[in-house]
Structures are given as C-alpha cells and as structure tokens.
Amino acid sequence: MESRKTKQEVQQRYNGAVKRRKWEDPPEDPEAVKNFDPASRVKRRKSIILLGYTGVNYFGMQRNPGTKTIEEDLLRAMQKREWINDEGFRQPQQIQFQRAARTDKGVSAAMQVVSIKLPDNLDIEALNSELPEDIRVYAVKRVTKGFNSKTNCDARTYTYTLPTIAFAPNEEKVDIQTYRLPAERLARVNEVLALYVGTKNFHNFTSRKEFLDPSVKRFIMSFECDPPFLPEGSTAEFATIKIKGQSFMLHQIRKMVGLTIAVVRGLAESDIIEKAFGQERYGIPTAPGLGLVLSRIHYDKYNKRYGEDGCHETLEFEKEEPMIQEFFKRHIASTIVETELKTNSMVEWLEKLPLHSYEPRDESEPSEWKPRNRKASDDQDDDDE
Structure with missing residues (x-):
C-alpha cells in the first residue's frame, strides 16, 4: 500500500510549486547582465x-x-x-x-x-x-494564434515564362530572336494544357512516388498560356504559362511544362499525357527551372472565416499589389529574360529533347502502397517546386 503524501507535498502541489517554474529576474552578475538579451522575452x-x-x-x-x-x-x-x-x-x-x-x-x-x-x-x-x-x-x-502559412493555404498559383521558340515544330529551323508564335499554335498549347485540369494521378511527374501513393493525386484548377509578348529591349518573343492548384510535388510543374512542349513540338503524341496519369511508369522531361515563379498564395477559407471579425486583416494583399508587381517586373521578369538570352537554357534543353524516350518503362507491377520512412526535412508532399 502506497504511503500517504506528506502535508508539505500536498501544500506544494496546491500552491503550484511542483508544476510551475518560478519567474527568474535578469541575473545580477555584471557580465551576465551585459549579455542578457531582453528581446528573448x-x-x-x-x-x-x-x-x-x-x-x-x-x-x-x-x-x-x-x-x-x-x-x-x-x-x-x-x-x-x-x-x-x-x-x-x-x-x-x-x-x-x-x-x-x-x-x-x-x-x-x-x-x-x-x-x-x-x-x-x-x-x-x-x-x-x-x-x-x-x-x-x-x-x-x-494573424490568428493557430495560423500556419502552409496548412491554411487553399491554393498556389505559379507562372512559367519561356521563349515562344519552345512551341515551334521540332522539324523547323527557327531563331529565338525572330520566331513569332502563331495564334493557332497558341491555341494548340492551351488545348494540351487543358488535359491536366482536374484531379489526376501525378506519380510520373515527380520522383520517388508510387502509383498507389495517395499523395500523388493533385487537383489542378487552371492551366493556360497567355498571349506572347516582347520584353522591353528584346526582339525575342516570350510567353507566360499560369497554373493554379491546391499543391504541387517536387518538379511537378516543370515536368508538366516539359511534356507539354514535347507534345506541341510533335515529339510525343497527345495521349502520352493521359497515359502518364495511369499505372505505367514513364520518364517525363523536366523543363529548366529558370522561368518558374511562385506568383500567388491563396487563403480564401481563412479570409472568409476571420477577415470580417474586426480583429484580423484579410490575407488578400491588395494594398501590397503595386509593390509586388514592381518587384516582379524589375527583379524577376527582367532576370528571367536576361538570363535566358545569356545562357540559352531553354534552347539547349530543346536541342536534347528529341533524344528523350516516351515509351513506358519496364518495371514490376506496383504492390500495395506502404508509407516510407521519411526524415523531418523530407517534405515532398509539400508545395515544393
């Protein structure tokens, strides 16, 4: 039989002495006072x-x-x-x-x-x-005490800016400075991009993911290419693709863009996209990372719940929009164009694209999916393009 607690132990617990830490004032030692960081509290x-x-x-x-x-x-x-x-x-x-x-x-x-x-x-x-x-x-x-920028996010919008020569037929010999994208080819680009919209299995559009892994199913809300434009001071024509989705896996967007380019250039059939959503394993070309930009973070549910409570601001960022556009134009868009024209990253990638195989890989049938052990830093289910 356990012995009864002493009167002193009961009194200590009642006073909170056992569970609570006593507040400690800053140390009085001169050297310790000198090094004491008031910002820490x-x-x-x-x-x-x-x-x-x-x-x-x-x-x-x-x-x-x-x-x-x-x-x-x-x-x-x-x-x-x-x-x-x-x-x-x-x-x-x-x-x-x-x-x-x-x-x-x-x-x-x-x-x-x-x-x-x-x-x-x-x-x-x-x-x-x-x-x-x-x-x-x-x-x-x-924001609210429990707010988390990742888990409270409803969707992300990315853009991918590239020279329009990427959409030229593969057999045509064209120059990046003089090529202009015809309206019918822009329509073809958007026709291919539309094949990705909806909830699809993107196991072929990332790495180290299996067909039966639940995390490979992603919802794409929109995917389209804007009309081409001539950047200031450049004769090379560019275009910007916009994609909005709930979340994306590692390299997912770049692989979606890469396969779209292959189809539009005539290096792969259109049905390769639908096949890539299926069980078979395909090697998907990954477009260069230069043109990819995280454009918008969406918090629609948070805004609806807390935006009108009188205590919190909405996270719509209308006030900051001029600053965002100015920074994008001056630092991001200009850097993408200048770097592309200097390094030819897309042109060099296009030269290697015909060597890519679009045949299914010979791999064993997928077994029952089992979660793999992951390190804390391995956020591949995260939005991590």
Whole structure:
C-alpha cells in the first residue's frame, strides 16, 4: 500500500510549486547582465511576413547548411534587426517559422508567405536595408494564434515564362530572336494544357512516388498560356504559362511544362499525357527551372472565416499589389529574360529533347502502397517546386 503524501507535498502541489517554474529576474552578475538579451522575452504575436525574391542566385527557399538559401538570408537579416533573437535564428521552429511553399533551386517568388511569431512595431524598411536586392519584404500582418502559412493555404498559383521558340515544330529551323508564335499554335498549347485540369494521378511527374501513393493525386484548377509578348529591349518573343492548384510535388510543374512542349513540338503524341496519369511508369522531361515563379498564395477559407471579425486583416494583399508587381517586373521578369538570352537554357534543353524516350518503362507491377520512412526535412508532399 502506497504511503500517504506528506502535508508539505500536498501544500506544494496546491500552491503550484511542483508544476510551475518560478519567474527568474535578469541575473545580477555584471557580465551576465551585459549579455542578457531582453528581446528573448519580448511579447511575440503570430504574424506573417509577405515577401518576394529572385531565386536565380539561390539554392532554393528552404534553409540548408552550407548553401545559399532565401531563408538563411532572411533569418540573418531579422537577427541583425532584432526581430528574432539568437535562439530563433539557430532554431526557427522555436518561433513557429513556417513557409507557405518550398521553392526549388533557381525558382523565384513574386509572393511568398512565412508565418512566424514576431514582436510589434517592426521597421520593414530597416529590415530591407539588411537584405540583398534579390529579396524584398512587402509587409508584416497579424494573424490568428493557430495560423500556419502552409496548412491554411487553399491554393498556389505559379507562372512559367519561356521563349515562344519552345512551341515551334521540332522539324523547323527557327531563331529565338525572330520566331513569332502563331495564334493557332497558341491555341494548340492551351488545348494540351487543358488535359491536366482536374484531379489526376501525378506519380510520373515527380520522383520517388508510387502509383498507389495517395499523395500523388493533385487537383489542378487552371492551366493556360497567355498571349506572347516582347520584353522591353528584346526582339525575342516570350510567353507566360499560369497554373493554379491546391499543391504541387517536387518538379511537378516543370515536368508538366516539359511534356507539354514535347507534345506541341510533335515529339510525343497527345495521349502520352493521359497515359502518364495511369499505372505505367514513364520518364517525363523536366523543363529548366529558370522561368518558374511562385506568383500567388491563396487563403480564401481563412479570409472568409476571420477577415470580417474586426480583429484580423484579410490575407488578400491588395494594398501590397503595386509593390509586388514592381518587384516582379524589375527583379524577376527582367532576370528571367536576361538570363535566358545569356545562357540559352531553354534552347539547349530543346536541342536534347528529341533524344528523350516516351515509351513506358519496364518495371514490376506496383504492390500495395506502404508509407516510407521519411526524415523531418523530407517534405515532398509539400508545395515544393
């Protein structure tokens, strides 16, 4: 039989001494006082940072030790301006840091959203002065305590800008500076893009995914190509493809664009797209990453629930739209065009495209799907183009 608790133990529990930590004032030791960081206990509120960046010079959004990433530069700038303390810089999860989408190497973002706990009255201009020109913070907004920029996101919109020579027939010898996309070929491009709209099985449009894996089913809301345009100061014609979906897997959009180009150029039959949604395994060509841009993050459900409660702002970003468009035009769109004309990344990719095989691969039949063990950093089910 257990012995009864002493009167002292009961009194301690009643007073909360067992469970509660006693508040500790800053240390009185002169050296310790000198090193004491008052920001470490500043009241922080759940917020979002709205930002854009040019990804050409970066190895993606997500922080990765030893590589140049958007998050590394952003966190370092926030540390310098005391938006976060040293612990927050070392372990961002301690301040509930979460990106809405994980962009891959070379991919830019006209709009990216990060949720994080921040103090009030922050100086955005001062933060931007610490950031390179490739990254720009547009705004900071308060959100609900439980807000998560990734899980509260309803959809993402990406754009892919490319020279229209990509849609020329493969047998034609054309020049990037003089080729002009006829209206009927633009219509053909949109006809092919429409085949992706709806809920499809995209196991062939990413890596390390099986047909029976539930996560490979993705909902594409729209996919279309805008009319071509001539960038300022260039004779080469470009066009922009826009795609909106709930979420995307690694390389998914670039593979969708790559296969579309192959079909439009006559290197593959149209039915290859429908076949790729099926069980057989196909090797899908991956278009270059240069033209891909995260264009919009959508929070429709959040806005409907909290946008009119009088306490929270809607996350529609109409006020910030002029800044977003200015940054996109000056830093992202111009960089895509200049880099393409300088490096010929699309033209060189097109030269290799005829060597690609569109026949099904000889692989064993898929067995019952089993979840694989994944590291905490392996977010492939994330939006991570």
